[in-house]
Amino acid sequence: MTGRRGARFSACGSAAQDNFIILFHKLSYHEYLLTLASPDPRLRPTVTPTVAGTFAMSEPNDLERLKALDARLASLKKAQAPKTNGVAQGHDMANYAWRMVTELVAGLLIGFGIGFGLDKVFDTMPLFLVLFIFLGLVAGIRTMMRTAQEAQRKSTQAGTAAKNEGD
Amino acid sequence: MEETVLEHGAEQAAEHGAAAAHGAEAASGGMPQLDFATFPNQIFWLVVALVVLYFILSRVALPRIGSVLAERTGTITNDIAAAETYKQQAAEAEAAYHKALDDARAAAAKVVEESRAEIQKELDVAIAKADAEIAARTAESEARIAEIRESAAEAVSAVAKDTTQEILTAFGVQADAASVGSAVDKRLNGGAA
Amino acid sequence: MAAEEHGEGLTFHPMDQFIVSPLFGDGDVGVFTITNATLWMALSVLAAALLFIAGTRGRAIVPTRIQSVAELAYGFIHKMVEDVAGKEALSFFPYIFTVFLFIVFSNFLGLLPMAFTPTSHIAVTAILAIGVFLTVTIVGFVKNGAGFLGLFWVSSAPLALRPVLALIEVISYFVRPVSHSIRLAGNMMAGHAVIKVFAAFAPLILISGIGVAVTPLSIIAITAMYGLEILVAFIQAYVFTILTCVYLKDALHPSH
Structure with missing residues (x-):
């Protein structure tokens, strides 16, 4: 029964x-x-x-x-109940690395483009090119560092989240 | 590397502009991605595709899925609430059942207690009655025993008097019956002394 | 990059798969010409539409298999937008979902043999990224007015340095869409090209004795690359979408 x-x-x-x-x-x-x-x-x-x-x-x-x-x-x-954690758990470090590389390259490319364009317009060939490639590099590095910070924050967050779940 | 590629692409684009070469031909040596002649075409069709997809999704698909999901969430929430109500009711029913069971046990115990008390009372009465009867019988028997003992004692004293009379007569002593009687009585009642 | 070897009869044309050519006839690629790119974009849209219209036709409370796939995708992106960009970003959900679906379906359909991958083209990914970039920028200005420009004016730096820093910040701001599009196109292109290169080695067994070793290896490599590419196809769409959400959040709540 x-x-x-x-x-x-x-x-x-x-x-x-x-x-x-x-x-x-x-x-x-x-x-x-x-x-x-x-x-x-x-x-x-x-x-x-x-x-x-x-x-x-x-x-x-x-x-x-x-x-x-x-x-x-x-x-x-x-x-x-709505879950709060776990936005980008699948976001791995390789992705961040790849993102940082492209950001650096993109910065350089933009700097190159702007410098090249300005030089063409003002006919001052290497001046703006060099200047803006440098600025582009700095901008690329800045963006990269921001991405790195984000990656670090996320990984520590994920770590604490995992720890909390483990308890 | 990127730069060389870019230059390459730029070269190609320039070539395209000048000679109006076919995209496929020009791309065979470099990256077709940088064949700028195809850009307007790709961009145009991409925009068309995105707009079509956007309208399909925002007009038909997303509201539909949204409503289905909302409905499901509602249904599940309601079902869980209903299940909880039922569980509550079941718990209440169980509590009521247990309470009823306890009440019944108490009632049963009370009934048992009552009947036991009643029986005890009857028993007490019966015992009292029996006691009384026994007491009466005992008294009667005692009375009779006393009577028998009395008569036996009387008989003993009569025999003693007679025997004493006879013994005295045999010894040749003349004694009157009254003095013999009192002497024997004295002896019987006073013991050996 | 596109090495061509005719010595042993092996042909390396890893980039040929990316050539945009007219679907009918043999003319030039004009703006309105129907090309293979057009076809595969249309197929992506069709597949997405099929999944989301035919799949959800039943409106079942207990979903069918195809409906639950559609719901899963919906829930996934909806939650992502809400979690990353906040509740007020949900009005952009249809747009973000459109972008996500288009990229996902293009990536996956592009993995079919003989297919064309629209998302491997910088033109396509650049437009997608520029779309996101414009949306985010416009939203930033609409929400915050001219205050949005404060994003580029680093008030904590010394006054003399500020114009230079502002220039760098502006370039940084443009770095995001550019890296966004390079990343997606680069990923798609590299994977497909590598598969093609391995594929070119596969018929070696028909040509020379060394193929006995090379052919199985290249087939294993193609299989492994395919597995990786399936993963990449999804991850890149995911990354593109989540970064869109992040940028949207930055535009809605600009605070550095």
Whole structure:
């Protein structure tokens, strides 16, 4: 009996429904208990068919089931709650490195482009080219450092998050 | 390296401008990515593709998925709430059941106690009655025993008097019955002394 | 880079796969010419549309497999936008999602043999990046007015240095879209080119005895590269999208 009900509990998750049956037997319980209280032992019923199935209620098994239901509800609720951490967990260091390289190159390229353009316009060939390649390099390094900071912050964040989860 | 490539591309572009060469031909030596002749085409079609995709997503797909997700979240939340209510009710039912069980046990205990008290009372009465009867019987028996003892004592004293009379007569002593009687009585009641 | 060897009958044309050519006829590539790039962009859009319209047609509470894929993608990007850029950035979610889907589908469809990868072209990624760049810049100015320019004016530096630093900051600001587009196109191009190079070695067994060793190796290498490319195809789309969100956040809340 319990085995079957246990199976139903895990199979389609209708534990609440299952327990709900008890509600409908509440009255018959009372009736049953009233007859139980009868002074003459011969009047007391040994088994009442309608109650027999749910009378297992007081067994420890049912207590466990209620507890399991509780845990399940809690976990479901937690799953429903919005998560806060773990934005870029898959963001690995190689990606950051690649990003930093392209940022450096992009800085140089932009500097080169601006310098080249200005030199063409003002006909001062190497002056602005050199100046802006230098500025572009600095800009590229600045962006790179910012990315590095971000990577570091994220990795420490991930570390603390993992530690917190480990607790 | 990037610079050389860029220069290369620039060269090619210049070539394109001058000779209007085919993209494929020019690209075979360098990067087709830097074949600027194809840029307007790519950009145009990219913009078309993005706009089409944007309208498909923002007009049809995203509102639909959004509503489905919202509905599902609602359903799940409701279901969990309902399950919790049911669990609460089940717990209440169990509590009520246990309370009823305890009440019943108490009632049963009370009934048992009452019947025990009743039986005890009846028993007490019966015992009292029996005691009384026994006392009465005992008294009666004692009375009879006393009577028997009395009569036996009387008989003993009569026999003693007679025997004393006879013994005295046999010894040739004349004694009157009254003095013999008193002497024997004295002896019987006073013991050996 | 595009070495050509005809000595042993091996042909190396790793860059040929990136050539943009008209789909019909043999003319020039004009602005409105339908090219292989057009075809594969259209296929990306079609695939995305199919997934998101046909897949979600049922509007099922308990999703079908294809619907849950669509929902997964939606949830993934939606959460990313919300977490990285904040709730007020959610009005840009359709735009960001469009960019993400286009890149993802282009990348993945580009992995099919004989396919063309639009995202391996700097023209395409540059437009995507410039789109993001313009959006972010306009949002920055609309939200913060001229105060957005304060981003470039480092008030903590000495006054004499500030113009130079401002220039550097402006260049830095432009570095982001440029690196953005180089990164995506470079990744796509490099992977595909490497696969092509390995592929060129594969038929060596038909030509010379050394192929007995080289051919299996190159096939293993192609397989490994394919696995890596599948990963890269997703990661690059992810990185492009998350950086869009980061820039959007910077524009909405400029604070250095």
